[in-house]
Amino acid sequence: MNLLVFIMLATLSVAHAAPLLICAFNGYIFGQAKMDKPDAVDILVEMVQRYDIFMIQEIRDSAQTALPELVDKVNEVSSVRYDFVVSERTGRTSSKEQYGYIYKTNKVKVLSEYQYKDDQNDIFEREPFSVQFERIDGQGNQKLFSYISIHAKPDDAVAEIDALDDVYDDVAAKYGEDALIGGDFNADCNYVCKTCWQQIDMWNDPRFTWLIGSDVDTTVSSTDCAYDRLVVAGDSMTRNSGSGSVFRFDLAYGLSYEETKAVSDHYPVEFNLYLPLEIDSNRNDFEQRQNLCLSLSLAIGKSMNRWVFVTLLATFSEAHAYPLLIGAFNVQIFGQSKMNKPDVVNILIKMVLRYDILMIQEIRDSTQTALPELVDKVNQLSWIRYNFVVSKRSGRTSSKEQYGYIYRSSRIRVINEYQYPDTDNDVFEREPYSVQFERIDGQGYQTKFNYIAIHTKPDDAVAEIDALDDVYDDVAAKYGEDALIGGDFNADCNYVCKTCWQQIDMWTDPRFTWLIGSDVDTTVSSTDCAYDRLVVAGFSMTYYSSLGSVFRFDLAYGLNSYETKAVSDHYPVEFYLY
Known part of the structure; x- marks a missing residue:
């Protein structure tokens, strides 16, 4: 292999890695009293x-046992281990507070901690606390960033927010310019007037980008105040940060007002931190990236691995747009x-x-009411409207089935539906159903794609999977190759033996990339079977798709075997589609 090509390949990594979801949350007098409320703890x-990374403020706990106890409870139900780091207790009165960071240890690690020294001017009631994180999961190129936490004193909010640029400068000098500043700034309503913003350096300084603006409500009560904020600085950090949003946990978890207030009077604010590789700005044209990778492919030879090709393409993207999370669920x-x-x-x-x-x-569901009812219940709790589309009922027996797609109507819309006509050969027990989606949120790169659904008959699995390339060809001819x-x-x-894969055209056809391989378990029972799969095709679709994974909802929601x-x-x- 050409040495130059080898060096280029060795230094590249997948740029469309899954983002880090990061938040700031005022836990509202978080201490042992709250930890003694089982319902609040469950939430x-x-x-x-x-x-x-989950940053929590307003930890008021002289015993300093509440946060470790919370992390222990998380680790009891999570398949991923969490750890934490916590600041000193700060405050001018006996009611002192701490800042805490709870984080996934398989994603990030803590390199440094730093409590800002406010001795000279004593501006801050609770001095900001900074933690430098390093990404350790082998994805992305931006590995280091600092997270500065702040809980401003309401009556001093303007002065404290104004001084945050000095805090940033201090942290940046020690640990680098890429940083996030988050927390309860008390940055609205009675505490920061509309004309006060002109006095705040960080608001007017172009180095800082405010991911949470003044037009959102971060409070649980009937007030409409954007108290909680997220601000990023540093060229790479700014470029790779998605827009911020409020996580309405009351709607997500179906809580009453009283149940919500028992947790906090604030909602978390959150954003996705994307970690693409940086490229020369002259190479950000898709066709140029494609041609470069094709040239490298020719330099290496026709035996170039498909994933290497996809990896090469991914390194030349700026895929920090908010991705679509797409699932398939039996x-x-x-x-x-x-x-x-x-x-x-x-x-x-x-x-x-x-x-x-x-x-x-x-x-x-012969009445065809269950799916609409589920979507109605989702919309009762979600501030984002969901819609659905459903196939015809299909199957050779009276036990007929349908495929259904539930989707966020603020992000995508349905352009076309198509039920595959299997009249000639009658290969499929339940004919595949395809929906063409178009992205309408103005973000992302893959704006149109087809989603083909299949539930094979177990005893005919080999034949049905083998025929899926014909289904794809039919859909691609009508609606385009990206699917x-x-x-x-x-x-x-028991349904697809190891030697059977060589009979399956879609397995051996290089047009198809399997995001879920044969080495995972997609079943709830004690079996270890990769029954459920995700496969992409089309140059663009392959390029902008992450690897797939299994969502263990039992671990995520703390369910026992019976409940699961x-x-x-x-x-x-x-998987994520960028």
Whole structure:
């Protein structure tokens, strides 16, 4: 291999890595009194697991046991280990507070901690605390950033926010310019007047980008105040940060006002930190990137691995747009019987809210009311409207099924639907169903794509999977080559033997990239079978798709085996589309 090509390949990594989801949350007098409320703790445990880094303020706990106890409870139910770091206790009165960071240890590690020295001017009631994180999961190029936390004293909010640029300068001199400043700034309503913003250096300094503006409400009560903020600085940090938003945990978890206030009087503010590789700005044209990779492919030879090719392309993107999280889920006999189980419905609602598109298989409901009812329940709790589209009922017996897609209507819309006509050969028990989506949120790179759903008959799995390339060709001829094929393929264990894969055209055809391989377990039971799969095709679709993974909703939501199986005997499979 040419030495130059080898060096280029060796230094490249996948640029469309999954982002870090980071938040700031005022825990409202978080201490032992709150930890003695099991319902509030359950919500906090669930919230922590949503994030890669969860920064909590207003820790008031002289014993300093509440935060370690919370992290222990998270680790009891999480498949991913969390750790924490906490500041000194600060404050001018006996009511002192701490800042705490809870983080996924498989994603990031702490390099440095720093409590800002405010001895000279004593501007801050609670001196900002900074933690330098390093990303350790081998994804992305921006590995280091600082996270500066602040909980401003309400009556001194203008002065404290104004002084945050000095805090940033101090931290940047020690640990580098890429930084996030987050927390309860008390930056609105009675504490920061509209004309006061002109006095605040950080508001007017072009080095700082405010991810949370003044037009959002971060409070639980009837007030409409943007107290909580996220601000980024540093060229790389700014470029790789998604827009900020408020996480309405009351809607996500179906809480009453009283249940919500028992957790906090603030909502978390959050954003995605994307970690693409930096490239020469003269090479940001897609065709130039494609040609460069094709040239490298020719330099290496025709045997170039498909994933190496995709990796090369990914390194020359600026994929920090907000991605779509897309799932495929066999809900196991989904119908009115399941909708009559409130605990099951609550889990399904949480799962739908996780995704931008969730494709459901095995809808067995002759009344065709279960899916609309589920979407209605989701919309009752979500401030983002969801819509759905559903296939015809199909199947050779009276036990017919449908495929359904639930999607966020603020981000995407349906352009076309198509049920594959299998009249000639009758290969499929349940004919694949395809929906063409268009992205309408103005973000991302893959603006149109087809999503083909399949639930194979177990005993005919090899033949049905083998015929999926014909389904793809039919859909591609009508709506374009960029497509996702997802669902319960029954593609493992007793239904597809190891030697059978060579008979399956879609497995050996280089046009298709399998995001879920044969080495994962997508089943809830004690079996270890990769039944559920995600496959992408089309140059652009392949380029902008992350690797797939399994969502262990039992671990995420703290369910026992019985509660999990009541929802389904499968886990969803998912991936990010940039």
